[in-house]
Amino acid sequence: MSPEKWNKVKEIFTLVADLPESEREKALEQASGGDGDEIRNEVKKLLVSDEKARTLYDGLSIISKEREYKAPDTDKIGNYIVLRKIGAGGMGAVYLARRADLPQQKVALKIIRHGGGGDSEIVLRRFRREQEILSKLEHPNIARLLDIGVERSGDLPFLVMEFVEGTDLIDYCRLNNLSIEEKLKLFRKVCEAVSYAHSRLVVHRDLKPSNILVNEAREPKLLDFGISKMLSETDGAQEKGTITAVGILTPNYASPEQFRGETVSTATDVYSLGVILYELLTGALPYDVTNRRIDEVARIVCEIAPRRPSDSFTHSHLAESTKAHAKNQTSKFLRGDLDNILLKSLRKEPERRYSSIEQLSEDLRRHLEGLPVTARPDIFSYRAEKFVKRNLGSVVAGLLIFLTLLGGIAATSVQTIRAERERQLADERFNQVRRLANDVLFKYNDALAKLEGSTEIRASLVKDATGYLDALTGEQENSDLLQRELAEAYLRIGDVQGETYRANLGDTEGAFSNYGKALGICENLERAETDATETANLKSRVLLQLGKLQIRRGKFDEATDFLRQAAIIRERLAQIEPNQIEHKRTLAKIFISLGDAASRNEKAAPHIQIENGIAYFEKALTTSDALLAAPDAGNRDLQTAAAAHQRLGNIFSMKSRAPDADSFDQSLNHFKKATEIYGELAGREPRNVEYQRNFADQLLMQAYVKSRSERSIKSVLSDCRAATATLESIAASDRKNKEAQFDAAMAYYQTSNVIEGSRTKISDGINLMLRAVEILERLNAENQNLDEFRVNLKYAYTRLSGMYKASGNTIKSAFYQKKAQAF
Structure with a gap:
């Protein structure tokens, strides 16, 4: 329905809504005149909905009070x-x-x-x-x-x-007298839950304080996905129209697009969370819809600007003597960033709100840490455009007078306006394509990365998104922001092609090429000296990925150069922004990779390799321990700590091959801690393929070391079998994921080593190593530039030669010894 017809519907509804039912039909017929059945039918829908909701607009629910639920006939x-x-x-x-x-x-x-x-x-x-x-x-x-x-x-x-025992979010904060900072930290946990749902393509659509309970441990729980819908499905006819579906909404927290009957998206939940946060911080709602008719509610939510939060503070539970002081103090805290964050969340147009819950939460984090936020107040040009749309008749009349007075000058002005409008439309289309490309790169790609079997579709998505950004770059070559986004795109497609220890296509050369493109763009932006901090941030991430890739290619000196550059940049950024925790997170990862390069670089003497590796890994562990002590520590910080313990466990096991009981004990202790952390993460998110992979990999590494000391090999082999089953499942579900194929090969390799070391049924060990060789030969043939595949294949041949020799088969022993020597 066009805006003109919808305005007509509202006018007629207002005229007939309060008439006795016996008079409505006649009045409706007269008022609609020759406008046809469409308008009359829509007004009738509004009248039906109004009857159901007339007594319900107390801000709590619009579920009809007449609709009682029968108790079950049995207990x-x-x-x-x-x-x-x-x-x-x-x-x-x-x-x-x-x-x-x-x-x-x-x-x-x-x-x-x-x-x-x-x-x-x-x-x-x-x-x-x-x-x-x-x-x-x-x-x-x-x-x-x-x-x-x-x-x-x-x-x-x-x-x-x-069953959740708790208090609704607003009451909990009020009863516990939480500060603004405490409220924001609690609210960010709510954002994390909603963001998780969005990553599963689920929109809640009815977020409100009563659907968020907080328990005694100050942990929020999100309730009632009863009206959620999958983003991939259509609503169906029963939910079309403007107000016909409103019976399943809560008006105080419903978005303009819900009242208008438009498509629901993640931006709908952004809006509802904005209303909740507004109420949480001010004690009031952005609009007063109490006891309003349904058309009035729709008009207010869709057309009226919300009150500025810093002007809306109320605390009805406070004594009168303290209200004024509390209002002044809270208004001072809200004015500025929080005003802007809330008003951005509550914008009428979904595309002008935060594009994701993560962005809203990130702005709140930046505010808490005293950093600049992305939310900005509406600029004059936007407000002027909205004024023109609301008052089109008056503006046109004034323009006609102006044209009459100025004649030819006015004609030129019209051409200028048209040209400007065309430019705005072009910019709008440009930004829409850009937003779509970035959504694909960041939102969808990151969500898919956690799922089994997603590597091929991730590659297609990232490739398409990069193509869009490449094309846009040709249109706006001088846009530094777009150049940074393009560099980020090349970084992402490089990750899908060959990021180490994560799902990838095994295209190492393609990954190296795209990482190089990203680095080149960063260096060009550095020379332009624009937004140096953002560019440095991105450059350090690119250098880290290049360093990790060069380790896998066996180019340890080049890897170290890349990684040291990355560390220098991050350490400088950490000095500039000491409260920005992301710098420390990246530094911990860089130290782990520097340790990998140092401990595997055979140009150094073995004891030097080990000592250098230990130094870097311990530095990473110290950094990650500090991160885990921070209030907003999360799963990724646990992952980094686990990786540091894993590396230390592995390198101390290498050191303990000489007579060194202390090193062996240290190895087991670090492996035990890594296993605990990886196991906890895998238990938290059983469908997160990365967590499952890391836990299985850790079980295998620990099993090999434990097999050197335990009398009973049964528990060790049990861990190996469980880990192998997990890695086989991941590999089978995603044939394009070369990292998963490599993981399966290494599971067979490690389990074979455990069997050989335990002196149990050597034929089982041989069979497993043959399966490892089969996969490694295929991977090495597909990617001959990858040193890690080649080295492990050589080791597998050597181990097979030894096992065949131990079993008395000297012919096959010599065959595989010859293969190993060929490397």
């Missing part, structure tokens, strides 16, 4: 004993229950409503959708789905979810 549903009713929502009633066989386990049992009405099919479809969505969401800050089923006696479908 047992499936395998659960119903204890009491704890709430009702858009899909059904929620009961506190417990498992019949586990009385101590309390659960929240949601039963689909069954009290009649003509929308049962729609409700059932939504119920099935909720089952599908919740089963895919596994996050510590999202209430978990435990069970689903149907109670046959009453034909009652039900969901069983984690």
Whole structure:
């Protein structure tokens, strides 16, 4: 429906809404005149919705109070004993229950409503959708789905979810008198949960304080994905129209596009979180929609600018004597960055909000650390454009008078306006393509990287996105921002082609070429001396990837040069921005790679290799330990700490091959810590393929060292079998992922070594090593420039030769010895 027709709908609705029902039809016919059935039908939809929602706009819910939910006919549903009713929502009633066989386990049992009405099919479809969505969401800050089923006696479908004991977000912060800083840190945990859901292509669509409970440990839990929808599906006819779907929304927190019946996206959740944060910080809502009619609510949310947060502070629970002081203090904290962050989240147009929850959370982090934020107030030109759209008639009339007075000059002005508008449209299209390319590179690529079998599609996405950015560069060659984005694109496609220890296509030369392109752009930007900090940040990341790749290619001196450059840049940035934790995170990774290069560079004497490696790995561990002590430490900091312990465990095991009991004990201790951390991460996110891969790899490395001392080899072999099964599964699910193929080969290699060292059934060890050789030969043939494949294949031939010799097969022993010598 066009804006003109929609305005007509609102006008007619306002005229007839308060008339007695007996007079409405006649008034509607007269008012709509010759405008046809479309307008009349839309007004009728609004009237129906208004009847259902008229008494409900108290800011809490727009679920009709007449729609009561019948209690179940029995106190047992499936395998659960119903204890009491704890709430009702858009899909059904929620009961506190417990498992019949586990009385101590309390659960929240949601039963689909069954009290009649003509929308049962729609409700059932939504119920099935909720089952599908919740089963895919596994996050510590999202209430978990435990069970689903149907109670046959009453034909009652039900969901069983984690029961969360807590207080809603707003009340929790009020009752605990949290400071603004504490509120923001708590809110960022909520952002993390919503961002996780978005990475699974799920939009919540009904975020509000009552759907966010905070427990005694100050951990938020996100509830009720009952009206979420998968981003990849369409809504269907039942949710089309402007207000016809509003019965499943909460007006205080619903976005303009939801009221307009437009496409819902992640920007919808950005808006709702913006409203929640606004209320959290000010005690008020950006709009007053209490006791408003449905059309008034839609108009306010879609057309009226929200109050500036620093002007909206209220604390009804405070004594009158302290309110003024509290308002002045809070307004001072809100004014500036937080005003801008909140108002950006609440913009009417989805494309002008934060493009992701991560960006909103990142701006809050930067504010907390005293760094510049990306949110800026609306500029005059934008406000002027909106004014013209709202007052088009008056502006046109004034323009006609102006044209009459100025004649020919006015004609020239019209041409200028048209040219400017065309330029704006071109810029808009340019930025849309650019945003799409960046979404593909950052949002979708990063989400897919965690999933099995995604390497090929990631390669296609990144390649296409890079092509778009390449084309755009030709249009705006002097745009430094675009050049940086292009460098980031080359970095990302290099990662997909050949990033070490992560899913990649095994195209080492392609990766090296694209990393080189990214480095070249960074160096050009450095010479232009624009936004030096951002460029230096990106350059250090490119240098790190180049260093890691050169290690795998066996070019250790070149790797060290790249990595030392990266370390110098990051150390300088850390001095400039001491509160920016990302610099320390990258430095820890650089130290690990410097240790890898030093410990494997055979130009140095063996004891020098070991000592240099230990020095770098211990430096990495010290840095990562400091990161883990920070308030916003996360999974990636745990990963870095685990990697440092793993490297130290490995290098001390090398040192302990000489008579050195202390080094052996140190090796086992570091391996134990690495295994604990990797195991914890894998347990937190069982579908994160990187975490599963790292845990399996660590089990294998630890098993080989433990096999040298343990009398019983059974537990060691059990770890090997479990790790091998994981790595085989990853490799089988993603044939394009050469890193996964290499991991599977090394699993066979390591397990074979354990068997050989234990002097158990040597034929099993030979068979496993043959499987490793088969994969390594294929990988080496496909990528002959990769030193790591070649070296491990040589070692595998050597080990096979030794095992065949031990088994008495001298012919095959000589055959594989000859193959090893060929390298």
